[in-house]
Amino acid sequence: MMVGSLMRRMVVPWRKKAPLRHRISFTTMTHHSNAFNHSHASQILMSPPLVSLDLPDVWAPNSSHFQLQVPSPAGNFSNEQTAAVINGLMIADEIRSRIASEVRRMQDSIGEVPGLAVVLVGERRDSQTYVRNKIIACEEVGIVSTVTELPDDCTEDELLNAVASFNADPSVHGILVQLPLPQHLDVGKISDVLSLEKDVDGFHPVNIGNLAMRGREPLFISCTPKGCIELLIRSGIEIMGKKAVVIGNSNIVGLPASLLLQRHHATVSVVHAFTKNPEHITREADILITAVGMPNLVRGNWLKPGVVVVDVGTNPIEDASCECGYRLMGDVCFEEAVKVASAITPVPGGVGPMTIAMLLSNTLDAAKQAHSFT
Ligand SMILES: NC(=O)C1=CN([C@@H]2O[C@H](COP(=O)(O)OP(=O)(O)OC[C@H]3O[C@@H](n4cnc5c(N)ncnc54)[C@H](OP(=O)(O)O)[C@@H]3O)[C@@H](O)[C@H]2O)C=CC1
Numbered sequence: 001m002m003v004g005s006l007m008r009r010m011v012v013p014w015r016k017k018a019p020l021r022h023r024i025s026f027t028t029m030t031h032h033s034n035a036f037n038h039s040h041a042s043q044i045l046m047s048p049p050l051v052s053l054d055l056p057d058v059w060a061p062n063s064s065h066f067q068l069q070v071p072s073p074a075g076n077f078s079n080e081q082t083a084a085v086i087n088g089l090m091i092a093d094e095i096r097s098r099i100a101s102e103v104r105r106m107q108d109s110i111g112e113v114p115g116l117a118v119v120l121v122g123e124r125r126d127s128q129t130y131v132r133n134k135i136i137a138c139e140e141v142g143i144v145s146t147v148t149e150l151p152d153d154c155t156e157d158e159l160l161n162a163v164a165s166f167n168a169d170p171s172v173h174g175i176l177v178q179l180p181l182p183q184h185l186d187v188g189k190i191s192d193v194l195s196l197e198k199d200v201d202g203f204h205p206v207n208i209g210n211l212a213m214r215g216r217e218p219l220f221i222s223c224t225p226k227g228c229i230e231l232l233i234r235s236g237i238e239i240m241g242k243k244a245v246v247i248g249n250s251n252i253v254g255l256p257a258s259l260l261l262q263r264h265h266a267t268v269s270v271v272h273a274f275t276k277n278p279e280h281i282t283r284e285a286d287i288l289i290t291a292v293g294m295p296n297l298v299r300g301n302w303l304k305p306g307v308v309v310v311d312v313g314t315n316p317i318e319d320a321s322c323e324c325g326y327r328l329m330g331d332v333c334f335e336e337a338v339k340v341a342s343a344i345t346p347v348p349g350g351v352g353p354m355t356i357a358m359l360l361s362n363t364l365d366a367a368k369q370a371h372s373f374t
């Protein structure tokens, strides 16, 4: 289990009662009737469902406060309206409550709890913060987490050995290697080594390939795109038949987001760094997902009135008035977009919390699969 003497491990113990703010029953969830009316509905990814927990992957929110009053995209949207702001924190909270009760049910039934191993290389402040947030989130739902920290100058073998040791550890059901890695380490080699059954980040080429191919089902879908689609569905926004534009094409967000939107029968265009006149393409979008890392890239005049905007971008901006010295901004100029869009996710408080909720969900799924627990 040790990788040289450089590795530090931190084990967060299982807490019996997760201190979540809201505890709600999920038994009242129903299918999203509009989406299921369509004859192609059965072709939408059904296994595994978007959110684990054996729910259908297209479904309506179970309480009215999640149902946004969204004017139909590009339809009768008036310029005087402002967009509904999609509350990712609240939706993620509800999902985490459900995961917590599933983890308890698993422990009560078979005496096992899901385990997540995180590998963190180097000392990037942002990565340390993200990992800490993931560990806290695990603790809150009863998932046991382990962090391996490796120094910036660790060798590829040390990193691969850490992953391999978690592959072999039956108490670890999910493995996440925090990105970005230092330049001398090849992220592709990790996914070659990482066990497919433990790839809770959904980065394994077989998982991405299966996401791309008709008639195939990935074991895991990348957390951020999965969170984006979950936000749309939970907000009552139909995807099928819509024109969707994704800005960004990374393996971690943009590419799987466009594949997932296609699975939901959107017509998808991808905008990237070499796209000429991107605003001509984005202005066609009914649904826009942006994952670039450039604050204010998307201005109000890039948007069609009534568009639904999902802003993945997470950009720290220096701000002396904030306690930590910076604030977070998305890729979208929120003040302008909110006057044009019908619904929009904020940063912070939109996609970010959903990414973490989906990681917990994937880890629970992995543990259920490992123990044949249904
Ligand atoms: N909220 C969350 O949960 C998460 C947020 N993020 C955030 O999302 C953002 C993107 O992350 P990630 O995908 O990892 O980033 P990458 O740097 O890996 O990818 C950025 C993508 O943006 C494209 N791009 C760069 N410049 C432009 C431009 N001027 N116009 C259009 N496209 C452009 C690139 O195009 P090309 O392919 O041509 O190079 C690339 O596909 C970051 O801000 C990150 O912090 C990321 C993960 C999770």
Ligand SMILES: Nc1nc(=O)c2c([nH]1)NC[C@@H]1CN(c3ccc(C(=O)N[C@@H](CCC(=O)O)C(=O)O)cc3)C=[N+]21
Pocket: 129, 130, 133, 176, 177, 178, 179, 180, 201, 223, 224, 314, 328, 347, 348, 349, 350, 351, 352, 353, 355, 356
């Ligand atoms: N292997 C791997 N998997 C990832 O999923 C992964 C990664 N590496 N590297 C970095 C990116 C980034 N990412 C975020 C997760 C949560 C928030 C998040 O919770 N954001 C909060 C704000 C958090 C804060 O205040 O700092 C919010 O938007 O409300 C943001 C970004 C996952 N990533």
